[in-house]
Amino acid sequence: MQILLRAFLMILILIAIIVVSIILYKRWRPLRNAHFICPHCGSITTPGRIVLAISPARADSRLLQCASCGRVGYMQPVWDV
Ligand SMILES: [Zn+2]
Structure with a gap:
């Protein structure tokens, strides 16, 4: 019974990790070819993958910190050509 419980817990944790990584990937994927202009x-600014994945979103902009002035604000993505 103890082994069964432990196996179930490990499967549950594995599924949680997979779901979280899919969500993070789906949040990062559409912005992989974009850069952001500080308002x-x-x-x-071109933030990293993890920063893009976990940054809060509003409509089509993301809450990011500027690399040069350090201020935080909602930035619109601009697509690279
Ligand atoms: Zn700035």
Whole structure:
């Protein structure tokens, strides 16, 4: 009984890890070819995959921190050509 319970718990944790990674991948995937322009100083930022995946979203913009001025704000994605 103890082994069964432990196996069930491990499968549950595995499924949770898979679901979280799928969600993070789906959040990052559409913005993989995009950069962001800071609304405060106008410089271009290209955040990393994990930052893009976990950053809060509003409509089609993401809450990100600017790399050059350090201020946080909602930035619109601009697609690379
Ligand atoms: Zn800035």
